[in-house]
Amino acid sequence: MSGINYFFLLILIILILTSFKQTRNFLKQFSAEFLTGVSTIGLTIIGIMSNSEKIFVNNYTWKEAWIYLLLLFAIMIFASIFIGAKKSLENRSFQSLNSENIKLQKEIKSYKVEYYKLCSNNIYRLFNSFYSSGGERISIYKHQGDHFILLGRYAKNPAFNKYTDYQYSENEGLIGHGWNNGEAFITGAPKWTKSGKEYKQFMRERCTISDKRLRTITMKSRSLFVSTLNDESTAENPDGIIVFESTQPTKVTKNECLDLISTKKDDILTLLKNMKDLMRKTE
Template identity: 35%
Template sequence: MTADIFFFIGYIFIILILFLIPFTKRIFEKNIAELFTISSGYLFLLADIKNESKNKIIFDLSWAELNTSLVFIGILLIIIGVIVNFSQKNKNLSYTQMQTELQTTQQKFKNIEKEYFKLCSDNIRVIFENFFSLTDGQGRVSIYKFDDNQFKLLGRYSNNPEFNKIGRGNYSSNEGFIAKGWQNETFKIDSCPKWTGKGKEYKDFMKSVCNISDTALRKIRMKSRSFFIYRINNEDSRPPLGIIVFEQIKPQPIDQQLIKNIILNHEAQIQFLIKSMKTIG
C-alpha cells in the first residue's frame, strides 16, 4: 500500500465527515442519486489522469493495472445513481414529465457510452504504443465487441486524428475482413491496391477477397492497404468476445508477432474492456 491509496481513503473520509454535519447530511439524503453520480465522475477522472501511472496503489497493483476496474466501478455507480433517481421521483408524474425524465436518462446513458469510448481508446493508445511507434501516423487500432450478430465499435485510436473518427459504428458479422478474422481467429492481408480516382481497383480487390459492398467501401474513411485481425476469445467455452482490427495505409505487412506478444501481456485487460461494455451496450 502506497500514498496513492489516499486518493480513495481521502474521498471516503470527506464524504463521512459531511454526513456527520446535519446541514450537509440533509442535502445528501435528499440527493443521494447525485452522490453516486459525483463518485462515478471522480473514478472516471482518476482513470483518465492516472491512466499511464505505474505507481502502486494496493495489493501491488498500479493505476495502469486497475484502470479498467475503475471504469467498470464508475459505470456501475452511475447506473445505480440513475436507478435511485427514478425510485425517488414522484410516482404520479404526468406523461410529459415522464417523457422528459426518459429523455434525460437516455442522454445520461449516451454520455456514459461516449465516456467509455474515450477511456477504451485511451487504453488502446497505451497498450499498443509499440505498434503505433512503427506506423508513422498511418496505423490504427479498433476494438469491436460481438453483440446481436454484429460487431459494435468500443474504442479506436490512431496517431493521425483524421483516422480517429468513428465512421461506421456497427458491422455485420458476415461482412469484410472482420468476418474472416472472426471465423478463423486471425486474418492477415497486405499489399492491397492504393485507392486512386474512384477506387475501382481497390474495390475490385477487396470484393474478390471478402464479402463487402461498393457502398460500404466508399464510406470507409481510412483506405488501408494492410490489415491484421485478431479475435479475442472468452476464458472458457462461451462464444468469443470480439475482435481487434490493426490496419495501416502502408502496404507493408503488419508485424504479427509484435501484436501477439502485446495481446498476450494484456489479454485479461482487453477481455475486461469488452465485457464491461456489454453491461451498458
C-alpha cells in the same frame, strides 16, 4: 324533409365515413374537434329554427323539440371538452416521457463516448510500439448477438480516431472473415484513387463487403490483421476482435501483431472484460 331526417342523414354519413380505415383513423384522432364541429352546426341550426312551427318529428315542431336538441348538443360539447382534456394530458405525459427518453439517450451516448476514450487510451498504452506514423490504428470490438460493437480504437491521426456506432455484422468485411476463421491478414491493397475501383475489387475478393460500406470507411487501410480474442476458459465464442491496420501497404505484419497479442494477452483480455462490463450498463 322533416328535421329528424337530417339527423338520420348525418348519422348515415358518419357511418359511411367510419367504414374507411383512413377516415376512421382521422376521426378518431380528431374526435374532439369533430364533436365540437357537429355541435356548433347543430346549435346554429337550433338557434335558427327554435321558433319555427315546422314539423321536426311526428307531431313535434322545432319550437317544441329545440330544448331536447339543445341538451343533446350540450352533452356533445361537454364530451368534446372531456376528450380534448384527456388527449391534452396524454400528450403532456408523452412529451414528458419523450423528453426524459431523449435526455437518457444523450446521457447513455456520453457514457459510451467516455468509455470509448478510456478503452482507446488503454490501447495506446498497451501498443505504443506499433505506432510509427499517423497511418496506423488498432481497434477492439466486442461480439454481441450477430454483430460487433466498437469498444475503443487509437490512431495518431485524429481523422482515424473518431468514435462510431456502426455495427459490423459477424459476416461482414475482414472483421467478419477474421471472426469466422480465427484471423484475417492482408497486405498490398491498392491505394484508393478516384472512385476506388481497384481498392473495392481487392477487398471484395477477400471478404464480403458492399461498395457503399467501403466508400463510407474513413480509413482505407492497405495492410490489416484481424484476430479473435479469447481467454479459452470456456467453449463459448471468442470474447471479441482486435484489428491492426495501416494506410501503408506493408506496415502491418502478422508476426508483429501475433507477438504483440501474445505479450499483452492478459492485459488485453482484462481490458476487454472490463469494457464489456461497463458497456453493459449502457445497454
